[in-house]
Amino acid sequence: MAIIKPNNNTISAITALPAAITTGKVLQIVTATHNTQFNTTSTSYVAVTGMEANITPSSTSSKILVMVTLSGRNTTAGKSLYTTIYRDDTTNLALGSTGFHSLYNVDASEYKNYSMHVLDSPSTTSSTNYQVYMLVDSSSNGGVMANTNTGVITLMEIAGWL
Numbered sequence: 001m002a003i004i005k006p007n008n009n010t011i012s013a014i015t016a017l018p019a020a021i022t023t024g025k026v027l028q029i030v031t032a033t034h035n036t037q038f039n040t041t042s043t044s045y046v047a048v049t050g051m052e053a054n055i056t057p058s059s060t061s062s063k064i065l066v067m068v069t070l071s072g073r074n075t076t077a078g079k080s081l082y083t084t085i086y087r088d089d090t091t092n093l094a095l096g097s098t099g100f101h102s103l104y105n106v107d108a109s110e111y112k113n114y115s116m117h118v119l120d121s122p123s124t125t126s127s128t129n130y131q132v133y134m135l136v137d138s139s140s141n142g143g144v145m146a147n148t149n150t151g152v153i154t155l156m157e158i159a160g161w162l
Contacts, residue, residue, distance in 0.1 A: 029154065071112060
């Protein structure tokens, strides 16, 4: 079998990838904290006021890693609270019809902590908004977001992600 010599070098002479390859570098990080209570009785997704952040990608090939950590509860025990992430108020990034995460049959007095993560490909260099949305499974049941500094949304621009 013949030995392949990249650019006429032996394998041991290769010490790094070419400078043009930027795969996986974090280019920027944006973080926002949610610190007010949010209530809804909507059975359709509604934007969670204050649980959002904006980022301007430096390249159309960049990916945005969206990470959300928050706590929530229902005002009625035994009901479900669903959350998801929207891009620019029009694109639901959830993998499924009801959302990324839900709180099922939660005690009405107990907040539950949870997180959501998604790798998005916005294909733009314009300012892009990511926001948490939520709904409840019955209009007689109101979902509540925590009113402490437990809600955080973090956006990371990743260069050259394959």
